[in-house]
Amino acid sequence: xxxxxxxxxxxxxxxxxxxxxxxxxxxxxxxxxxxxxxxxxxxxxxxxxxxxxxxxxxxxxxxxxxxxxxxxxxxxxxxxxxxxxxxxxxxxxxxxxxxxxxxxxxxxxxxxxxxxxxxxxxxxxxxxxxxxxxxxxxxxxxxxxxxxxxxxxxxxxxxxxxxxxxxxxxxxxxxxxxxxxxxxxxxxxxxxxxxxxxxxxxxxxxxxxxxxxxxxxxxxxxxxxxxxxxxxxxxxxxxxxxxxxxxxxxxxxxxxxxxxxxxxxxxxxxxxxxxxx
Numbered sequence: 001x002x003x004x005x006x007x008x009x010x011x012x013x014x015x016x017x018x019x020x021x022x023x024x025x026x027x028x029x030x031x032x033x034x035x036x037x038x039x040x041x042x043x044x045x046x047x048x049x050x051x052x053x054x055x056x057x058x059x060x061x062x063x064x065x066x067x068x069x070x071x072x073x074x075x076x077x078x079x080x081x082x083x084x085x086x087x088x089x090x091x092x093x094x095x096x097x098x099x100x101x102x103x104x105x106x107x108x109x110x111x112x113x114x115x116x117x118x119x120x121x122x123x124x125x126x127x128x129x130x131x132x133x134x135x136x137x138x139x140x141x142x143x144x145x146x147x148x149x150x151x152x153x154x155x156x157x158x159x160x161x162x163x164x165x166x167x168x169x170x171x172x173x174x175x176x177x178x179x180x181x182x183x184x185x186x187x188x189x190x191x192x193x194x195x196x197x198x199x200x201x202x203x204x205x206x207x208x209x210x211x212x213x214x215x216x217x218x219x220x221x222x223x224x225x226x227x228x229x230x231x232x233x234x235x236x237x238x239x240x241x242x243x244x245x246x247x248x249x250x251x252x253x254x255x256x257x258x259x260x261x262x263x264x265x266x267x268x269x270x271x272x273x274x275x276x277x
Contacts, residue, residue: 005108028085110115140275156240159171159216188219
Protein backbone atom coordinates (compact mmCIF):
# COMPACT_ATOMS: atom_id res chain seq x y z
CA UNK A 1 0.00 0.00 0.00
CA UNK A 2 1.26 3.46 -0.92
CA UNK A 3 -0.09 6.90 -1.67
CA UNK A 4 -0.32 7.19 -5.45
CA UNK A 5 -2.51 10.29 -5.65
CA UNK A 6 -2.64 13.25 -3.24
CA UNK A 7 -5.08 16.15 -2.99
CA UNK A 8 -4.19 19.42 -1.28
CA UNK A 9 -6.65 22.21 -0.47
CA UNK A 10 -5.64 25.64 -1.76
CA UNK A 11 -6.76 28.87 -0.10
CA UNK A 12 -5.58 32.41 0.64
CA UNK A 13 -4.72 31.85 4.31
CA UNK A 14 -1.18 32.28 5.72
CA UNK A 15 -0.98 28.49 6.18
CA UNK A 16 -1.30 27.80 2.44
CA UNK A 17 2.41 28.02 1.45
CA UNK A 18 3.49 25.52 4.13
CA UNK A 19 0.62 23.18 3.29
CA UNK A 20 1.60 23.19 -0.38
CA UNK A 21 5.26 22.59 0.49
CA UNK A 22 4.28 19.57 2.58
CA UNK A 23 2.10 18.23 -0.24
CA UNK A 24 4.91 18.63 -2.76
CA UNK A 25 7.34 16.84 -0.44
CA UNK A 26 4.92 13.94 0.08
CA UNK A 27 4.28 13.68 -3.66
CA UNK A 28 8.02 13.49 -4.28
CA UNK A 29 8.55 10.93 -1.48
CA UNK A 30 5.79 8.61 -2.68
CA UNK A 31 6.18 9.38 -6.41
CA UNK A 32 2.51 10.34 -6.35
CA UNK A 33 0.32 12.44 -8.60
CA UNK A 34 -0.51 15.72 -6.84
CA UNK A 35 -3.74 17.69 -7.29
CA UNK A 36 -4.19 21.22 -5.96
CA UNK A 37 -7.83 22.24 -5.56
CA UNK A 38 -9.03 25.80 -4.96
CA UNK A 39 -12.80 25.93 -4.28
CA UNK A 40 -14.24 29.33 -5.16
CA UNK A 41 -17.83 29.33 -3.87
CA UNK A 42 -19.41 29.61 -0.44
CA UNK A 43 -22.53 27.92 0.85
CA UNK A 44 -24.22 31.32 1.11
CA UNK A 45 -23.48 32.30 -2.49
CA UNK A 46 -24.56 28.89 -3.74
CA UNK A 47 -27.90 29.34 -1.97
CA UNK A 48 -28.38 32.76 -3.57
CA UNK A 49 -27.58 31.31 -6.98
CA UNK A 50 -30.09 28.51 -6.46
CA UNK A 51 -32.72 31.08 -5.51
CA UNK A 52 -32.06 32.99 -8.74
CA UNK A 53 -30.87 35.96 -6.70
CA UNK A 54 -27.98 36.72 -9.04
CA UNK A 55 -27.92 40.48 -8.65
CA UNK A 56 -24.83 42.55 -9.37
CA UNK A 57 -23.44 42.03 -5.87
CA UNK A 58 -23.67 38.25 -5.99
CA UNK A 59 -22.33 38.13 -9.55
CA UNK A 60 -19.39 40.30 -8.55
CA UNK A 61 -18.67 38.23 -5.44
CA UNK A 62 -18.68 35.02 -7.46
CA UNK A 63 -16.34 36.52 -10.06
CA UNK A 64 -13.96 37.75 -7.37
CA UNK A 65 -13.82 34.38 -5.63
CA UNK A 66 -13.28 32.56 -8.93
CA UNK A 67 -10.42 34.90 -9.88
CA UNK A 68 -8.83 34.30 -6.48
CA UNK A 69 -9.15 30.54 -6.89
CA UNK A 70 -7.65 30.67 -10.38
CA UNK A 71 -4.70 32.68 -9.06
CA UNK A 72 -4.14 30.12 -6.30
CA UNK A 73 -4.28 27.29 -8.83
CA UNK A 74 -1.81 29.06 -11.10
CA UNK A 75 0.61 29.66 -8.24
CA UNK A 76 0.33 26.00 -7.23
CA UNK A 77 1.03 24.92 -10.80
CA UNK A 78 4.15 27.10 -10.89
CA UNK A 79 5.42 25.77 -7.57
CA UNK A 80 4.98 22.14 -8.64
CA UNK A 81 6.78 22.84 -11.90
CA UNK A 82 9.63 24.58 -10.10
CA UNK A 83 9.90 21.62 -7.71
CA UNK A 84 10.28 19.26 -10.65
CA UNK A 85 7.25 17.10 -9.91
CA UNK A 86 6.55 14.84 -12.90
CA UNK A 87 2.79 14.54 -12.35
CA UNK A 88 0.48 17.25 -11.03
CA UNK A 89 -2.59 19.33 -11.86
CA UNK A 90 -4.28 22.46 -10.52
CA UNK A 91 -8.05 22.95 -10.32
CA UNK A 92 -10.29 25.92 -9.54
CA UNK A 93 -13.77 24.71 -8.65
CA UNK A 94 -16.92 26.84 -8.38
CA UNK A 95 -18.28 24.72 -5.53
CA UNK A 96 -18.24 25.25 -1.73
CA UNK A 97 -15.09 23.89 -0.11
CA UNK A 98 -16.53 20.96 1.86
CA UNK A 99 -18.53 19.64 -1.08
CA UNK A 100 -15.71 20.13 -3.57
CA UNK A 101 -12.94 18.60 -1.45
CA UNK A 102 -15.04 15.60 -0.41
CA UNK A 103 -15.99 14.89 -4.03
CA UNK A 104 -12.49 15.24 -5.50
CA UNK A 105 -10.93 13.22 -2.68
CA UNK A 106 -12.79 10.12 -3.90
CA UNK A 107 -10.19 9.73 -6.65
CA UNK A 108 -7.16 10.26 -4.41
CA UNK A 109 -5.47 8.45 -1.51
CA UNK A 110 -4.95 11.33 0.93
CA UNK A 111 -6.37 14.82 1.41
CA UNK A 112 -4.15 17.51 2.94
CA UNK A 113 -5.74 20.46 4.75
CA UNK A 114 -4.92 22.92 7.53
CA UNK A 115 -6.40 23.49 10.96
CA UNK A 116 -8.62 26.61 10.90
CA UNK A 117 -6.86 29.73 12.20
CA UNK A 118 -8.99 31.26 15.01
CA UNK A 119 -7.52 34.71 14.33
CA UNK A 120 -9.08 34.88 10.86
CA UNK A 121 -12.49 36.56 10.48
CA UNK A 122 -14.02 33.57 8.67
CA UNK A 123 -12.69 31.05 11.19
CA UNK A 124 -16.13 29.62 11.99
CA UNK A 125 -16.85 28.93 8.31
CA UNK A 126 -13.48 27.22 7.89
CA UNK A 127 -14.05 25.09 11.00
CA UNK A 128 -17.53 24.06 9.88
CA UNK A 129 -16.23 23.19 6.40
CA UNK A 130 -13.41 21.08 7.86
CA UNK A 131 -15.82 19.11 10.04
CA UNK A 132 -18.04 18.47 7.04
CA UNK A 133 -15.05 17.28 5.00
CA UNK A 134 -13.98 14.90 7.78
CA UNK A 135 -17.46 13.44 8.02
CA UNK A 136 -18.08 13.14 4.27
CA UNK A 137 -14.61 12.31 2.96
CA UNK A 138 -14.00 8.67 2.05
CA UNK A 139 -10.23 9.16 2.30
CA UNK A 140 -7.95 10.01 5.22
CA UNK A 141 -7.35 13.68 5.93
CA UNK A 142 -3.93 14.96 7.00
CA UNK A 143 -4.39 18.19 8.93
CA UNK A 144 -1.53 20.62 9.48
CA UNK A 145 -1.64 23.01 12.47
CA UNK A 146 -2.20 26.57 11.29
CA UNK A 147 0.99 27.64 13.13
CA UNK A 148 3.10 24.92 11.49
CA UNK A 149 5.84 26.37 9.26
CA UNK A 150 8.21 23.40 9.00
CA UNK A 151 8.53 20.34 6.76
CA UNK A 152 6.39 17.37 7.76
CA UNK A 153 8.22 14.91 10.01
CA UNK A 154 6.78 11.45 10.55
CA UNK A 155 9.58 9.68 12.41
CA UNK A 156 7.66 9.44 15.70
CA UNK A 157 3.98 8.54 15.34
CA UNK A 158 1.30 8.18 18.00
CA UNK A 159 -1.64 5.87 17.19
CA UNK A 160 -4.76 6.57 19.25
CA UNK A 161 -6.61 3.25 19.51
CA UNK A 162 -9.97 2.56 21.14
CA UNK A 163 -11.02 -0.53 19.23
CA UNK A 164 -13.47 1.37 17.06
CA UNK A 165 -13.88 1.00 13.32
CA UNK A 166 -12.67 4.58 12.86
CA UNK A 167 -9.43 4.09 14.79
CA UNK A 168 -8.60 0.89 12.89
CA UNK A 169 -9.44 2.58 9.60
CA UNK A 170 -7.09 5.46 10.46
CA UNK A 171 -4.32 3.02 11.32
CA UNK A 172 -4.73 1.28 7.97
CA UNK A 173 -4.85 4.57 6.07
CA UNK A 174 -1.62 5.70 7.74
CA UNK A 175 0.42 2.59 6.83
CA UNK A 176 2.53 4.31 4.14
CA UNK A 177 3.69 6.81 6.79
CA UNK A 178 3.96 4.27 9.62
CA UNK A 179 6.35 2.11 7.61
CA UNK A 180 8.73 5.07 7.36
CA UNK A 181 8.59 5.91 11.07
CA UNK A 182 11.38 5.20 13.56
CA UNK A 183 9.04 4.97 16.57
CA UNK A 184 5.34 4.10 16.68
CA UNK A 185 3.24 4.09 19.85
CA UNK A 186 -0.06 2.21 19.94
CA UNK A 187 -1.91 3.88 22.81
CA UNK A 188 -5.17 3.22 24.62
CA UNK A 189 -6.75 5.14 27.50
CA UNK A 190 -9.33 3.91 29.99
CA UNK A 191 -11.10 5.42 32.96
CA UNK A 192 -11.09 2.73 35.62
CA UNK A 193 -7.84 1.35 37.02
CA UNK A 194 -9.75 -1.71 38.21
CA UNK A 195 -11.51 -2.25 34.90
CA UNK A 196 -10.59 -4.94 32.44
CA UNK A 197 -7.87 -3.90 30.01
CA UNK A 198 -8.28 -4.94 26.37
CA UNK A 199 -4.83 -6.55 26.44
CA UNK A 200 -5.68 -9.31 23.99
CA UNK A 201 -7.12 -6.88 21.45
CA UNK A 202 -4.12 -4.56 21.78
CA UNK A 203 -1.76 -7.51 21.30
CA UNK A 204 -3.73 -8.57 18.23
CA UNK A 205 -3.55 -5.05 16.81
CA UNK A 206 0.20 -4.88 17.48
CA UNK A 207 0.66 -8.23 15.71
CA UNK A 208 -1.29 -6.96 12.70
CA UNK A 209 0.95 -3.88 12.55
CA UNK A 210 4.04 -6.11 12.73
CA UNK A 211 2.76 -8.11 9.76
CA UNK A 212 2.50 -4.80 7.89
CA UNK A 213 6.13 -3.98 8.68
CA UNK A 214 5.42 -1.65 11.62
CA UNK A 215 6.99 -2.32 15.04
CA UNK A 216 4.73 -0.60 17.57
CA UNK A 217 5.18 0.00 21.29
CA UNK A 218 1.93 -0.67 23.18
CA UNK A 219 1.04 1.76 25.95
CA UNK A 220 -2.10 1.78 28.04
CA UNK A 221 -2.93 4.49 30.55
CA UNK A 222 -5.64 5.09 33.11
CA UNK A 223 -6.72 8.72 33.04
CA UNK A 224 -9.33 10.98 34.57
CA UNK A 225 -8.65 13.63 31.94
CA UNK A 226 -10.81 14.16 28.87
CA UNK A 227 -9.43 11.76 26.27
CA UNK A 228 -8.55 14.63 23.94
CA UNK A 229 -6.36 16.19 26.65
CA UNK A 230 -4.78 12.84 27.49
CA UNK A 231 -3.98 12.36 23.81
CA UNK A 232 -2.33 15.78 23.52
CA UNK A 233 -0.32 15.10 26.69
CA UNK A 234 0.86 11.76 25.31
CA UNK A 235 1.93 13.41 22.07
CA UNK A 236 4.02 15.87 24.08
CA UNK A 237 5.50 13.15 26.34
CA UNK A 238 6.55 10.94 23.42
CA UNK A 239 7.71 13.81 21.22
CA UNK A 240 5.36 12.61 18.50
CA UNK A 241 5.61 14.24 15.06
CA UNK A 242 2.21 12.89 13.97
CA UNK A 243 -1.02 11.71 15.60
CA UNK A 244 -3.20 9.11 13.88
CA UNK A 245 -6.81 8.76 15.04
CA UNK A 246 -10.37 8.13 13.99
CA UNK A 247 -12.84 10.96 13.43
CA UNK A 248 -16.27 10.44 14.91
CA UNK A 249 -19.67 11.83 14.06
CA UNK A 250 -22.59 11.74 11.65
CA UNK A 251 -22.57 13.91 8.53
CA UNK A 252 -26.21 14.91 8.78
CA UNK A 253 -26.00 16.00 12.41
CA UNK A 254 -22.35 17.09 12.51
CA UNK A 255 -22.94 20.05 14.81
CA UNK A 256 -24.51 17.83 17.45
CA UNK A 257 -22.72 14.53 17.02
CA UNK A 258 -19.20 15.40 15.91
CA UNK A 259 -17.02 13.61 18.45
CA UNK A 260 -15.64 15.51 21.43
CA UNK A 261 -12.15 14.04 21.04
CA UNK A 262 -12.09 14.88 17.33
CA UNK A 263 -13.26 18.44 17.97
CA UNK A 264 -10.72 18.88 20.80
CA UNK A 265 -7.89 17.87 18.47
CA UNK A 266 -9.15 20.14 15.69
CA UNK A 267 -9.09 23.09 18.07
CA UNK A 268 -5.86 22.37 19.94
CA UNK A 269 -3.58 20.24 17.76
CA UNK A 270 0.13 20.84 18.32
CA UNK A 271 1.40 18.45 15.62
CA UNK A 272 -0.09 17.24 12.33
CA UNK A 273 -3.01 14.81 12.70
CA UNK A 274 -4.16 12.14 10.27
CA UNK A 275 -7.88 11.42 10.73
CA UNK A 276 -10.15 8.86 9.09
CA UNK A 277 -13.92 8.60 9.42
